[in-house]
Amino acid sequence: MSECKLNHSHEDVKSKYESQASFLPEEMKPLFNQFFEKEHTQDLLNEVFHLLKKYDLATKEEQENRNNRLFLVLKNL
Known part of the structure; x- marks a missing residue:
């Protein structure tokens, strides 16, 4: 993945998650709910x-x- 100089807001991340949620493993979804x-x-x-x-x-x-990286991040909050 390339480095991006933009800072993404909480809303940006949530929007990106919602657009990709159907492609993510089911067991990751409750972790995202906690994240948000x-x-x-x-x-x-x-x-x-x-990611x-x-x-x-x-x-x-x-x-x-x-x-793997998302699980690591989401499980260690």
Whole structure:
């Protein structure tokens, strides 16, 4: 994934999640619900946004890599 200089808001991340939710593993969805109930650092918001960005277009291998990172982030909040 390329580095982006934009800062993504809580709403940006939520919108990106909603657009990609149908492609994500079911067991990840409750973790996202918990994620959106809290405030997060800008770095974390940006990271989650970019993990979700074009998730549906990623290869299965890339989706697995992103899933692993998302689970790591979401389970350690």
